[in-house]
Amino acid sequence: MRLPLILTLGTALVSLGLAAPVMADGHGERAATPVAVPLTAEELLAPYYARLRETVEMPEAGPNPALAADTRLTRIAFGSCNHQSASQHMWEQIARQNPQAFLMIGDNVYGDNAWDGDAGLESLRAAYAEQAAHPEFASFRARFPMLASWDDHDFGLNDKGASFPFRGWAEELFETFWNSSDEVRSRPGTHDSVIVGPEGQRLQIIMLDTRFFRSDLKRMPWSAERPPLGIYLPDDSMGATVLGAAQWAWLEAELAKPADLRIVVSSIQIITEAHDYESWENFPRERTRLLNMLAAREDSGMVMLSGDRHSGGIYKLDHGGETMWELTSSSLNLAFGDIEGNTAREPDPKRVSPFFGVENYGLVDIDWEARELTITLLGAESQTYARQSFDW
Template identity: 60%
Template sequence: MRRLSLFALTTAAAALAAGPATADQHDAQVPLSAEELLQPYYEKLQQQIELPVAPPNAGIAPETVITRLAFGSCNHQSRSQHMWAQIAATNPELFLFIGDNNYGDQGWDGDAALTTLRQAYQTQAQTPELTAFRSQIPMMITWDDHDFGFNDGGASFTYRDWSETIFETFWGASDEVKSRPGIYESRTFGTDGRLTQVIMLDTRFFRSDLAMMEYTPERPPLGPYVPSEDAAKTMLGGAQWEWLEQELAKPADLRVIVSSIQVITDAHNYESWEALPLERAKLYELLAAREDSGMVLLSGDRHAGGIYSDTPEAADGEQIWELTSSSLNYSFSSTERNTAREPDPKRLTDFISEENFGLVEIDWDARTFTTSLRGSEGEVRVTRTISF
């Protein structure tokens, strides 16, 4: 199928949508957004192609008491998939795939059909290791930029609706998720006294563009973004913020809150909640006001991981814990080098840069959970036990 530019697509779609217009009508017409103009194109495209679908996934009963929950991020579809067997060997009741689940933006030439993204998903659909894993371990999934479709992309990504359709079709999203823009989701598992609520945030679909550093001849070694105090900028968008407040008011004994990008740290200028400090303060305030429960934050994105803690004023001084795990198969550096490169008083461990996945083990009798990063052979790299 011949690929068309965004200009050609929107021009043609606009003509179809508008139809013949009189001189009087020109002033009365309301301009359509690029996403609205692209709708006829995508409706026709869906009639001509078959979107990839993930291998079948094991189910999980709502009354399942979670004692072991695994998670991971940054999984290149064409690299070794050996980590799936290591994760399965820990016997988690649930696995959270929390972003950059493939790298469908690599090689993308800007076509509106998001061909490389669909190809990345197709590769995953045919991956034996993922097929075997999904047949055993239930999964919940959110995205980050590379499987959203555009590096560091947010709400200004013109093709985000199509990307959402590809995501929801592949991973078999629930009717509730499909009924609204974005892919955020929450599920609660267990029985009274042992309820685990898993909240999967969408930090892509609604997120405002981040403020960039002023140009310098040398590229900043730890990212290009600077914090913005612009109150009009959002991380989650109004509807998701309202939904999150409602979810945090529900009963739970332990809440697992997933953000594809890091929340607590201030140590770098890559994407993180630090880039929108008013939004991060709002998050802390909502967390502090939640229905009484334990809590841990999970994040990815960084191609390195560690255990973080902070007691932010906006959270009424509560100690907040965050476990960052990245990557499953796309490491860039060594732990020694990365730890020295990014000093961080909020990170309590080395910055583990070799392949890793995260594990949260819950001891309901002791009312503790243990967070750990596991290496490519399942070995413990860092760990902390927290009471709740």
């Protein structure tokens, strides 16, 4: 059920601080100095969302085993770009790999595909409900602990960030569906971090939120010929941000915690500079800040995971005196390319594998004794497309 939101244009403008109300004095005359009461869109819509909470069903992903704090993790799977209306065949493939945990790292549903602009994000809520109803997904979730972060299509709208006016309600839908921790629910954004394992084998998983606080993207001027590799320009202005001040401070504190190995999850790609779609390269200052902060972390091994691109590959970067690795896995069931075409279309000196535009998921295998990590990109039948091992 969608509840109507009825506002006169004048009331909306006044409430948003875009116009000032006309007020009368004690003699029935108009006041000389009107007073505006500025409100954000979220504040204006608060009564509407309070009513929604009372009247609509909030979808939930279903039962999920907890990841025990003393678990010695040796295999983690992850993926991104899962359309709720497409085949759910990948869950069985991933289950056969017997991971100890699975990371959903963005575009976990496509809730904006049918969005008609309503403040209640009905299409997003319906997408979550449809995903929860798939028996393949429910069976997988009942067996394997899951952690989740979001990207644009489950944040609310393609390529959007902090200016999306309904982001607070989108966050509530996300946190309800994925049963986010009390700590995550207590703050704006969906970023999360867990440390699991015994001393000497402690793994920290950091899930960044690259949506809730992110500045608007800087677009290229209009052209009759659309660029083949995106439409965005780098924004190196001082105020532009990906994570926002609060999340930056949180990340710095997380990276100072003792851990033997860290997995840093970003819904968008970090290392690459080869395209003009969404990536950390949209904000060069922020990308450099992230790489510097990761390099300055408390002593530990590290690997970065990303999604978003509907293609997968392995990336390598020497920065801050170390070699950094990133595995991009996308998408679980919504491929846009093929085995070979994307590699030629997007040459990249930082990518050490082909760029596979087919359905895929990723694995991270940890050999604690040898202090060796292996990252693998696998296909729809669990065939290996790319693999890289490295010591830490």
